[in-house]
Amino acid sequence: MSSLYLHIPYCKKLCYYCDFHFSLNLKTKADFVAALCKELELQHNFLNDTALDTIYFGGGTPSVLSPDEIQYIFATIRRFWNISPTAEITFECNPDDLNLPFCKELYSLGINRLSIGIQSFFDDELHMLNRRHTAYEAQQSVHNAQQAGFSNITIDLMYGLPHQTLERWKQNLDRVSQLNVQHLSCYALTVEKNTALAQSVKRKQVIPQSDDVYIQQYNYLIQWCEQHGFEQYEISNFAKRGMYSRHNSNYWSGKSYLGVGPSAHSFNGTYRFWNTAHNQKYIDTLQNNQLLQESEQLSHSNICNEYIMTTLRTIQGIEIQRVQQLMTSEEFDSFLKQVQTLIQSEKLCMSASHIYCTSQGFMVSDMIIAELFV
Ligand code: SF4
Missing domain, CATH: 3.20.20.70 (Aldolase class I)
Known part of the structure; x- marks a missing residue:
């Protein structure tokens, strides 16, 4: 679906x-x-x-x-x-x-x-x-x-x-x-x-x-x-x-979506495109059966970072098995070290399956996300 x-x-x-x-x-x-x-x-x-x-x-x-x-x-x-x-x-x-x-x-x-x-x-x-x-x-x-x-x-x-x-x-x-x-x-x-x-x-x-x-x-x-x-x-x-x-x-769980209308973004896990953010250009182009869009193929690091960014904003947080599959073993080791530092400063918690923000961590989540980026 x-x-x-x-x-x-x-x-x-x-x-x-x-x-x-x-x-x-x-x-x-x-x-x-x-x-x-x-x-x-x-x-x-x-x-x-x-x-x-x-x-x-x-x-x-x-x-x-x-x-x-x-x-x-x-x-x-x-x-x-x-x-x-x-x-x-x-x-x-x-x-x-x-x-x-x-x-x-x-x-x-x-x-x-x-x-x-x-x-x-x-x-x-x-x-x-x-x-x-x-x-x-x-x-x-x-x-x-x-x-x-x-x-x-x-x-x-x-x-x-x-x-x-x-x-x-x-x-x-x-x-x-x-x-x-x-x-x-x-x-x-x-x-x-x-x-x-x-x-x-x-x-x-x-x-x-x-x-x-x-x-x-x-x-x-x-x-x-x-x-x-x-x-x-x-x-x-x-x-x-x-x-x-x-x-x-x-x-937030990374499922595919289609976005239509000026400035709307679409995403299918590895590829993203977005429409012009200009109403008249949007209308004119579609009147000619065309689309005015930009796109990007997500790189390996984009895919990892996207996953960290979207999941860490949720209460469940990052699924450890999933992030391990996405990252190389060196990236995953360095990610875990960074997680340990953030756990010591009480910004993150870790269960057997997930890493998630504490309430203190939620307040500085942008900083935490940037620190965990590949
Ligand atoms: S200007 Fe329009 S889109 Fe922006 S906050 Fe107001 S109602 Fe929402």
Whole structure:
């Protein structure tokens, strides 16, 4: 079974921190949908599988699509693949798009998991991020989704916001416990290059939080999740029992996936390609039945490093037998020495079968991953 990702590259407003690929110009949306369907046709042989286990509409903002456009995309997918009857079909949404009729449309189209970009339950924090929804819409979107029939809902929250106190972060999490959602993704606000936030930081209009505040808020998040029945299964992802994201878990376990849409990546274990991150060029090329892509054949060290990077972010960590198969014996010896050093500094733990981060290690996982690279 394989995974399909569809990138919907439109947003109605620019969030100040965002460095994803999207455009605010929705005039090309109809042409884009036609191009996306053409890409599905041209790429469908990439997956050695005719059955899809997970489908993920990400962005950008997939909830800018109309029900007719979504239906057309599904009809195209069904021309080339069987969608497993138990497939997980996730759709990312902005809260202000989720009125009750739209939620009902999404549900009737077969979407069975909503990912709602809430980020905060406070208007001043949403305003600071330049999000387009309000705190009221954030809560209402979850109620509407539930009323429409959705029983698998994940929400995104952000911590480490400028001026955000620990008390405020606690209040955000307390709102979650009132909503009966099944999954939670929590990300620290990071200042990415070439964003409006980076400009504000450069001009000293915004002062990022200190590492101490990030750590304090992250530690509280871990504690809160333990108390409220959310299992941590990746650095930033928490779920009620049995409600892990299957799509993301497939990524992290190195399974093949096809990504369509501008900037989307595809991977089959040894080969990766990615589409142009330019909407008009994407549309124009596909109108000529062609693809505008770059690709790379993963080298031996890329394959090892990719495996370390994706698995060490998960709670299970690195499977020792698997990494031993991937590496040469010299590489594996040197890897184990490095692991021992990181175990002594209490950043890693090792069981009979796996090597995984301690909670202290999760906070510096990027550094650990770099140290273990081949
Ligand atoms: S809605 Fe998402 S993709 Fe669009 S600008 Fe905001 S964070 Fe970026």
